[in-house]
Amino acid sequence: MSSNLIARSNFFRFNNIFRRLAAAVACLALGAGVARAEWRVVPFPKGDVTLRAVAVGVGGQVAVSGSKGTYGVSDDGGRTWRIVAVAGGEGLDFRGLAITGARSAVLMSAGDAAAGQAKLFRTDDAGASWSLAYETKLGGGFFDTIRFWDARRGLVLGDPIDGQWFVIETRDGGRSWARVAASMPPLLPGEAAFAASNSALFLGPRGRAWIVSGGGPHGRVFASRDFGRTWRVAETPIPGGATGGVFGGLALDAERAVVVGGDHKDELRAATGIAVTADSGAGWTAAQAAGTPRLLEGVARIDARTLIAVGPRGTSISRDLGRSWTQVDTEAFHAVACARGRCVAAGGKGRVGVWEGATPGP
Numbered sequence: 001m002s003s004n005l006i007a008r009s010n011f012f013r014f015n016n017i018f019r020r021l022a023a024a025v026a027c028l029a030l031g032a033g034v035a036r037a038e039w040r041v042v043p044f045p046k047g048d049v050t051l052r053a054v055a056v057g058v059g060g061q062v063a064v065s066g067s068k069g070t071y072g073v074s075d076d077g078g079r080t081w082r083i084v085a086v087a088g089g090e091g092l093d094f095r096g097l098a099i100t101g102a103r104s105a106v107l108m109s110a111g112d113a114a115a116g117q118a119k120l121f122r123t124d125d126a127g128a129s130w131s132l133a134y135e136t137k138l139g140g141g142f143f144d145t146i147r148f149w150d151a152r153r154g155l156v157l158g159d160p161i162d163g164q165w166f167v168i169e170t171r172d173g174g175r176s177w178a179r180v181a182a183s184m185p186p187l188l189p190g191e192a193a194f195a196a197s198n199s200a201l202f203l204g205p206r207g208r209a210w211i212v213s214g215g216g217p218h219g220r221v222f223a224s225r226d227f228g229r230t231w232r233v234a235e236t237p238i239p240g241g242a243t244g245g246v247f248g249g250l251a252l253d254a255e256r257a258v259v260v261g262g263d264h265k266d267e268l269r270a271a272t273g274i275a276v277t278a279d280s281g282a283g284w285t286a287a288q289a290a291g292t293p294r295l296l297e298g299v300a301r302i303d304a305r306t307l308i309a310v311g312p313r314g315t316s317i318s319r320d321l322g323r324s325w326t327q328v329d330t331e332a333f334h335a336v337a338c339a340r341g342r343c344v345a346a347g348g349k350g351r352v353g354v355w356e357g358a359t360p361g362p
Helices: 002-037
Strands: 038-044 049-056 063-065 070-073 097-100 105-108 120-125 129-137 143-147 154-161 164-170 199-203 209-213 219-222 234-240 244-251 257-261 274-277 289-290 298-301 307-310 317-318 325-326 335-339 341-344 352-356
Touching: 038 143, 049 097, 049 341, 097 143, 105 143, 143 199, 154 199, 199 244, 209 244, 209 257, 219 244, 219 257, 219 289, 234 244, 234 257, 234 274, 244 298, 257 298, 307 335
Parallel strands: 049 335, 289 325, 298 335
Antiparallel strands: 038 352, 049 063, 063 070, 097 105, 105 120, 120 129, 143 154, 154 164, 199 209, 209 219, 219 234, 244 257, 257 274, 298 307, 307 317, 317 325, 335 341, 341 352
16 A cells, blocks of 8 residues: 555544544533533512413513412522412412513413303402402313413314304403404314413414314314314324313414423323424324323423423423424423523422523534
């Protein structure tokens, strides 16, 4: 072998070694980045409550709500918390909330409507006083989710009554509510929503709205393009069952959305738990997921391409708008919300977490 060939051979050998070392260093750096991005569990004043709703305002205010009339507020991005009393709401299960302004919010209680547990409370003075904005006592009534498109227009989803979803709307920031006269496809026997994470109803731009369900053979998604007036329905690849289906979702824009789910009686069910759409919900495709198959209840958006999903068995991250996911921990939360890169999650036993550290890109 000539000296030139030996030199070229050595060059390519050392070049390959260098490339492998560089790739290994990059992987280590990525792993270190994932380790840095994690939930920091913060003290919450009540440890005997289950929190199922989170809202993050654009001004930095954060709120959580849940059982035993609990409404917690943070003025420093979730680091410290104070409990705000809701007059008339003692003992209610506040499974939904919406921040509608710097000092205004609406709370939704979930429970048997006939027993006086389906109510909406509103504040205009940061919780110093509350008014009862709406109540239903219809048999079978049970509120699941409250969501707003903007400071004035929003919807509340309730379980089916007489074979149709119970949907009410406001156009004045939650001061008054009325049932939506909607045209909806028929529901399946046993089909209902899960009031697990305040995301069984989620909204998108230009009047887009989605309702997710369980109880049937597969989780389904009802989609509206006209602020909830008319709806169509599509089946997802997420299996259903009496205690399973789709639990929550997130609109990425007017056409794209992601939904998550599982089975709350079999949290480690080996089945698809995440699905995506790119056509306003006409069709749904299973996402690729690395990690333990498990129940996921809530999903939120960290930045332009990064999503985060939570459940009682851990957190997953997507860096490609929901097409593929990686499990990053086993932290237990029910609900999650993000705004301007700040994410807060809430769960059982008064558990609140703040997502800290840079989430690395692909």
